[in-house]
Amino acid sequence: MHYAFIQKAYLAGSFVAILCAMLGLFLVLRKLSLIGDGLSHVSFGAVALSLFFGLYPFWAAIPVVLVASFFILKLTQKARIYGDAAIGIVSSLGIAGGVILASLSRGFNVDLFSYLFGNILAISTQEVYLSIGLSLVVFVCVMLFYNDLFSVTFDEEYARITGIKAERINLVLVLLTAITVVLATKVVGIMLVSALLILPAATSLQIARGFRGAMLISTISAVSSVLVGTTTSVLLNLPAGATIVMCGLLFFAIALTVRYLRR
Amino acid sequence: MATVLSVENLSFGYGPVEVLTHVTFAVEKGDYVILAGPNGAGKTTLIRLVLGIAGKYEGKVELFGQSLLGFAGWGRVGYLPQRVNVFNPLFPATVKEVVGLGLLSQKSFPRRITRSDQVRVRQTLELMGIPDLRDTPVGELSGGQQQRVFLARALVSHPELLILDEPSTALDPQARESFFESIRRLNREQDITTVLITHDTDLIGKYATKVLYLDRRVVFYGLPADLCSSPEMHRYSGVCPAERTN
Numbered sequence: 440m441h442y443a444f445i446q447k448a449y450l451a452g453s454f455v456a457i458l459c460a461m462l463g464l465f466l467v468l469r470k471l472s473l474i475g476d477g478l479s480h481v482s483f484g485a486v487a488l489s490l491f492f493g494l495y496p497f498w499a500a501i502p503v504v505l506v507a508s509f510f511i512l513k514l515t516q517k518a519r520i521y522g523d524a525a526i527g528i529v530s531s532l533g534i535a536g537g538v539i540l541a542s543l544s545r546g547f548n549v550d551l552f553s554y555l556f557g558n559i560l561a562i563s564t565q566e567v568y569l570s571i572g573l574s575l576v577v578f579v580c581v582m583l584f585y586n587d588l589f590s591v592t593f594d595e596e597y598a599r600i601t602g603i604k605a606e607r608i609n610l611v612l613v614l615l616t617a618i619t620v621v622l623a624t625k626v627v628g629i630m631l632v633s634a635l636l637i638l639p640a641a642t643s644l645q646i647a648r649g650f651r652g653a654m655l656i657s658t659i660s661a662v663s664s665v666l667v668g669t670t671t672s673v674l675l676n677l678p679a680g681a682t683i684v685m686c687g688l689l690f691f692a693i694a695l696t697v698r699y700l701r702r
Numbered sequence: 703m704a705t706v707l708s709v710e711n712l713s714f715g716y717g718p719v720e721v722l723t724h725v726t727f728a729v730e731k732g733d734y735v736i737l738a739g740p741n742g743a744g745k746t747t748l749i750r751l752v753l754g755i756a757g758k759y760e761g762k763v764e765l766f767g768q769s770l771l772g773f774a775g776w777g778r779v780g781y782l783p784q785r786v787n788v789f790n791p792l793f794p795a796t797v798k799e800v801v802g803l804g805l806l807s808q809k810s811f812p813r814r815i816t817r818s819d820q821v822r823v824r825q826t827l828e829l830m831g832i833p834d835l836r837d838t839p840v841g842e843l844s845g846g847q848q849q850r851v852f853l854a855r856a857l858v859s860h861p862e863l864l865i866l867d868e869p870s871t872a873l874d875p876q877a878r879e880s881f882f883e884s885i886r887r888l889n890r891e892q893d894i895t896t897v898l899i900t901h902d903t904d905l906i907g908k909y910a911t912k913v914l915y916l917d918r919r920v921v922f923y924g925l926p927a928d929l930c931s932s933p934e935m936h937r938y939s940g941v942c943p944a945e946r947t948n
């Protein structure tokens with residue numbers, strides 16, 4: 440495992456896994472798990488758009504997905520629809536737009552396809568630095584807003600009474616999720632991003648006794664999935680993204696078993 | 703006596719539906735006010751307006767002499783919501799984590815729980831008689847224990863005004879008695895001004911220094927001893943049986 444491409448995959452994948460674990464816990468507890476799916480579909484459209492114009496997809500995807508996450512929030516607030524419908528609307532726009540752009544550029548090409556299923560083993564050094572840099576920004580934001588996020592997630596009405604601006608915190612959560620989703624598409628692909636957000640959180644909820652404990656277990660589960668999954672994919676010549684998700688499912692199954700054995 | 707809460711000519715509605723009409727009353731420091739009334743009287747709406755979470759209203763509301771608009775002293779107010787609204791029992795939060803949330807009202811960004819905050823949390827749990835539960839997930843507790851945890855969350859910031867919304871639902875009679883005794887002690891011994899919403903009118907004679915009877919408007923506000931002799935209360939026979947109003 441001393442090959443440079445594997446070490447880059449470990450490094451970038453671990454940083455992104457930590458973000459997915461932390462944000463995923465807030466999203467799962469707030470029943471917003473589908474937002475990862477929705478935003479990843481938007482990133483499909485964003486990647487298609489950037490390939491259409493010959494731009495580097497990473498740079499185009501981040502602002503597009505950020506704007507989409509903002510739209511999801513505003514639709515929920517202004518259009519009298521629930522969050523899952525707002526996610527569906529924006530997600531559909533991303534997929535439909537991506538398919539149209541792909542057809543206008545004479546069909547799906549290999550680059551777009553690789554974004555669907557991830558390509559962490561082909562991550563470039565520039566992308567590693569970008570992933571780490573953005574991950575650190577998101578991580579610092581989560582730490583700064585940790586108690587606000589915890590309070591709003593636990594009891595939004597009580598959080599408002601204590602002076603926390605819940606709308607602002609919801610916006611922070613959704614924007615940080617948008618950046619994380621774009622980073623995670625490189626690791627597991629557009630199709631499986633939501634798994635990386637949901638599985639570590641769901642695993643931690645089976646065995647954690649406390650919110651900080653849940654955050655820690657979620658993080659360990661996510662990073663372990665990336666490290667074990669990447670290693671396994673190299674050894675067995677399997678797709679890395681899918682193998683990472685399978686490892687996540689395995690850890691979830693183990694946690695579920697531990698929970699039942701404890702009873 | 704200092705006025706802790708002042709409501710003047712408050713009116714509020716959802717669209718064309720009037721929920722509260724020209725409500726006026728004032729709560730002085732040290733009062734124990736029972737807020738009672740029939741279902742749909744606007745009791746919880748009134749409290750949500752006072753707490754600033756119910757939207758636009760007409761009239762004036764002041765907390766500790768300051769207008770509600772722009773009021774920032776939420777650390778001086780403790781709130782125990784109706785239990786049904788409270789939380790998801792699957793949420794993996796321990797008792798100490800939940801009680802610690804009550805301290806966030808005194809902090810500005812970035813809000814951090816310090817070591818001295820943890821000491822306050824421990825002291826508040828001891829006051830509530832549940833120090834051994836500090837590392838227990840709240841979802842594993844009984845209904846009575848959960849009520850104590852959320853009361854601890856309301857008290858940890860040492861509030862001067864404590865507002866409780868139907869705190870005795872889901873409590874058995876023994877737990878209810880113990881709970882209301884705790885509230886009485888807080889009011890009398892620590893001088894915490896208390897406003898308590900309840901359907902249980904038996905509490906009026908036992909604990910209250912004042913009664914606010916609401917039915918979309920103020921039907922009665924005054925001493926418990928005067929409640930049933932008020933001509934306005936003749937229509938509410940469940941509160942004041944016929945023989946008590948004569």
